[in-house]
Amino acid sequence: MPATSSAERRAEAEKYGLTKMGVRPPLWTYIKDVARRGPFIRVLGTSTAYARNQNTYLGQLWAVLNPILNASVYVLIFGMLLNVSRGVDNTIAFIVIGVFLFRFVEQSVNGGAQSIAKRSNLIRSLHFPRAVLPLSNVMSHLTTLVPSLVVMCLIVLGSGLLPGYDPVPLTWEWLLLVPAVGLLWVFNMGIAFIMARLVAITPDLDNVISFVLRLTMYASGVIFPVVRYVNELPQWMQGWTTTILEYQPVAVYLYLARASLMNEDAFLQDPFKWWLGIIWAVVFFVAGFIIFWRGEERYGRD
Amino acid sequence: MTDDVSEADAHLDFDMEDEADDAGEHAEAIPLGDPCLVVDDLHIVFRVFGGKTAESARAQGIHVQDAEPPRRSLVKRLLGAGRQHVGAVSEVHAVRGVSxxxxxxxxxxxxxINGSGKSTLLRAITGLIPPHSGSVYVDGEPALLGVNAALMPQMTGAKNIEIGGLALGMTPKQVDERFDEVVEFADIGDFVDMPMKTYSSGMAARLRFAISSAAIPDILMVDEALATGDAAFKARSKARxxxxxxxxxxxxxVSHSISTIEAMCTRVLWMHQGQLVMDGPVEEVTAAYREFVRAHRQARSGGQAGGRRRKRNGGGGSQGSGGRARRQDKARAPDA
Known part of the structure; x- marks a missing residue:
């Protein structure tokens, strides 16, 4: 082959209509690409979920056992021993709903963070919009969440039968758990996108995540209603702390789920919180998607 | 070097195997069409955290440079004592200006030879590793014959055919249509319903090849895929x-077996230390490469590295590439 200069080669490429590789596609094209990979996201997600628990004797049962054990510990320590559930009658339902749903957030954040970094092998051998990875990761956690939600509902129902607890009625309102979890899912995908990009570019951040998550756990009222402890803060802090604690996304989603299942005055259906839930989900998903897309051409380089 | 590249190369110390059943065969020449791939002054640089110090890597002929700016502050220099463990980032220049x-x-x-940047180049022209500078232009969608990374050993062969097919960009319907064909091509029989981790290495390799060639791509990249599998399977892959x-x-x-390359290729690119040493018709390049490997091997055992290598450059190669080879040898001199 005769030697050619760089300009000649580029002219040749243009002449035959070749496209340049490794360039970030326009946003709209990218969205269509990701949408076309829907089946791949689903299959990769469900298979990952299945493979995760496959090497144990109890197998898929662990997907349910794990959050139950987790919730039992918190019920024992925070609900019974410390008794920190101010103003909440059904402590068990409160903690179980909190723990089961927060686990989904936690897994999505961790999974999203790892989704690019841990799968560089896959990124370096196949061509697909990288957004598939965080999406399928969250999908895999949703897959394990669904059976455990059934168990969660049963525990909440059963807690009403215990002595000292008001009976928990099974109403049509329970169906609202589905949109609540749906919104949480959309929100989690957004968070996973953001984490994926951050950790792919700066792997060190992976070490900070667990601390941020623990802070979020306490600040969202997962195991005790943290908002009710605000009055122990100095006066000038109370106002804005309450606003943040009450209206930050994770707290909103937990409220929506509790309002659906628990029959208590502290958790009445609140249209404002539903709107807020929708807004948070859309904002995080759209922002996360764009943030992730802007790094598309950089994933897999190092 | 990256993990996957060194993994692929680790088990082979030297890169010249002759396989009897390939000997004497030649790839059929097909009239060439329009350009479908243009690679223009491609550079690939990897970021490496920790690991080898730049000095020791450089001593082995790998092109490494520190990622830090040359002027360092007092704080940085104080921190410098523990640099290999804290904040050690270096860059490996795996492909250097290939066109x-x-x-x-x-x-x-x-x-x-191992670590010359072959696999990295292959991944870069597939668009899997973003270039540091330079560019790659293609017509259509290139596919690397390396679906392995998407497959899950815990899942059954059938599930993996689905995952692999979708990963390659096929629609669920296409996967359904090709399913039987893939099972038959891989020749795994009833094992298709067993987890893939129970497969023999030959079976797994056959299934991987069958999945990744299920979709017929515009540009197919094969990286050592033919190293495993029996003779009958090899014949089928060649047909594919x-x-x-x-x-x-x-x-x-990309193959370590020169006779496989001779049997299946019409043109050969010879990479050395991230640069293109020679590019030409198959006989010409493989002859020069054989000569080089022989000299390199003797140099390793005899310990007279410099002398042997220089001799090789005088003899092998066409005129244009000989010049390039010499230039590249000079670049290496300070490292040796």
Whole structure:
């Protein structure tokens, strides 16, 4: 082959209509690409979920056992021993709903963070919009969440039968758990996108995540209603702390789920919180998607 | 070097195997079409955290540079004592300024010793590793014959065919249609319903090849895929590669076996230390490469590295590439 200069080669490429590789596609094209990979996201997600628990004797049962054990510990320590559930009658339902749903957030954040970094092998051998990875990761956690939600509902129902607890009625309102979890899912995908990009570019951040998550756990009222402890803060802090604690996304989603299942005055259906839930989900998903897309051409380089 | 590249190369110390059943065969020449791939002054740089110090890597002939700016503050210098463990980032320049053009229907082999950047080049022209500088232009969608990374050993063969097919960009319907064909091509029989981790290595390799060639791509990249599998399977893979070429596709093949390259390729690229040493018709390049490997081997055992290498450059290669080879040797001199 005769030697050619760089300009000649580029002219040749243009002449035959070749496209340049490794360039970030326009946003709209990218969205269509990701949408076309829907089946791949689903299959990769469900298979990952299945493979995760496959090497144990109890197998898929662990997907349910794990959050139950987790919730039992918190019920024992925070609900019974410390008794920190101010103003909440059904402590068990409160903690179980909190723990089961927060686990989904936690897994999505961790999974999203790892989704690019841990799968560089896959990124370096196949061509697909990288957004598939965080999406399928969250999908895999949703897959394990669904059976455990059934168990969660049963525990909440059963807690009403215990002595000292008001009976928990099974109403049509329970169906609202589905949109609540749906919104949480959309929100989690957004968070996973953001984490994926951050950790792919700066792997060190992976070490900070667990601390941020623990802070979020306490600040969202997962195991005790943290908002009710605000009055122990100095006066000038109370106002804005309450606003943040009450209206930050994770707290909103937990409220929506509790309002659906628990029959208590502290958790009445609140249209404002539903709107807020929708807004948070859309904002995080759209922002996360764009943030992730802007790094598309950089994933897999190092 | 990256993990996957060194993994692929680790088990082979030297890169010249002759396989009897390939000897004497030659790839059929197909009239060449329009250019379908243009690589223009491509550079690939990896970021490496911790690990080897730049000095020790450089001593082995790998092109490494520190990622830090040359002027360092007092704080940085104080921290410098623990640099290999805290904040040690270096860059490996795996591909250094490669340019070439490929046409429809061409079958191109890539040869070179371990760590010469073959696999990285292959991944870069597939668009999997973003270039540091330079560019790659393609017509259609290139596919690397390396679906392994998407497959899950815990899942059954059937599930993996689905995952792999979707990962390659097929629609669920296409996966359904090709399913039987893939099972038959892989020749795994009833094992299709067993987890893939129970497969013998030959079976797993056959299934991987069958999945990744289920979709016939415009540009097919094969990286050592033919190293495993029995003779019958090898023949079938060759037929598959020929099929891609017949449909005006282009095939790239990285193999440690020169006779495989000779049997299946019409053109060969010879990589050394991230640069293109030679690019030309298969006989010419493989002859020069054989000569080089022989000299390199003797140099290793005899310990007279410099002298042998220089001798090789005088003899082998066409005129143009000889010049390039010499230039590249000079670049190495300070490292040795």
């Amino acid at each position: 070439f053009m490929a046409r429809h229907g061409e079958s191109i082999g890539i040869v070179g 590669i020929a099929e891609v070429r017949q449909q005006a596709g282009t095939v790239f093949l």
